Amino acid sequence: MPGPKNPNSEDSTPESEHQELSGDRKIPAAVIKRLSLYTRALQNLERNKVEKVSSTELAKELGLNSAQVRKDLAYFGQFGVPGFGYPVGELRKKLKHILGTDRKINVALIGVGHLGKALLSYGGFNRQGFRMRWAFDIEVRDKTIGAEKVPVYNISELEQVVRRENIELVILTVPAEAAQGIADRVVGAGVSAILNFVPKRIQTPPHVKVHYVDLAIEMESLSFYLR
Numbered sequence: 001m002p003g004p005k006n007p008n009s010e011d012s013t014p015e016s017e018h019q020e021l022s023g024d025r026k027i028p029a030a031v032i033k034r035l036s037l038y039t040r041a042l043q044n045l046e047r048n049k050v051e052k053v054s055s056t057e058l059a060k061e062l063g064l065n066s067a068q069v070r071k072d073l074a075y076f077g078q079f080g081v082p083g084f085g086y087p088v089g090e091l092r093k094k095l096k097h098i099l100g101t102d103r104k105i106n107v108a109l110i111g112v113g114h115l116g117k118a119l120l121s122y123g124g125f126n127r128q129g130f131r132m133r134w135a136f137d138i139e140v141r142d143k144t145i146g147a148e149k150v151p152v153y154n155i156s157e158l159e160q161v162v163r164r165e166n167i168e169l170v171i172l173t174v175p176a177e178a179a180q181g182i183a184d185r186v187v188g189a190g191v192s193a194i195l196n197f198v199p200k201r202i203q204t205p206p207h208v209k210v211h212y213v214d215l216a217i218e219m220e221s222l223s224f225y226l227r
């Protein structure tokens, strides 16, 4: 049985939606999303041995304005030294800790079709601290996928593998008619984060966070600007 509708499940989360982060501080969901961008920019700077960065430089890199950057980062404490900038390494570590990506998160993908295979073959998730090492399908056509040789399990093993491997996040790329049933099963097995590529809303209990990615809708909204 699907649980009650989850008000926290959004594709484009409005700025007004606030999330509890730690203690009584409320952080807008849009700020949480930008933290990933900051973290990635800081990683690049660190790779290039840059030790300090100003809010203006960070803003330029990400196409934001510097007041926005200072305001966002101020949610998480006093980092910048006026006239000196932010310490790159320290800020990156802190943001990764806040995002929870300073530890490896086990990720499974369900539905090894065209899109599922493409996502499994993409190396970027592993580089960002996710361990995408499990795939499931109703019909196992290939034993492993991609250069990383991600094993494909039969969907009948879902609950057992999710529990055993402590899988915390699931990517859904199944056909629309299978999405709700699979979501119910992964939630039942303890998963509380779902990245849903299926163009269909799913019902989940309130503690489960669902993010939607609909590539066709993204292109459609871009097509508006081509008119």
Ligand code: ATP
Residues within 6 Å of the ligand: 110, 111, 112, 113, 114, 115, 116, 136, 137, 138, 139, 155, 173, 174, 175, 178, 182
């Ligand atoms: P895509 O939409 O990614 O291009 P596709 O067109 O190759 O996929 P779909 O019919 O969307 O195929 O199915 C995606 C995958 O989901 C297929 O590999 C299919 O076998 C699998 N699948 C279908 N039903 C289920 C289910 N109930 N549980 C797990 N996997 C399923």
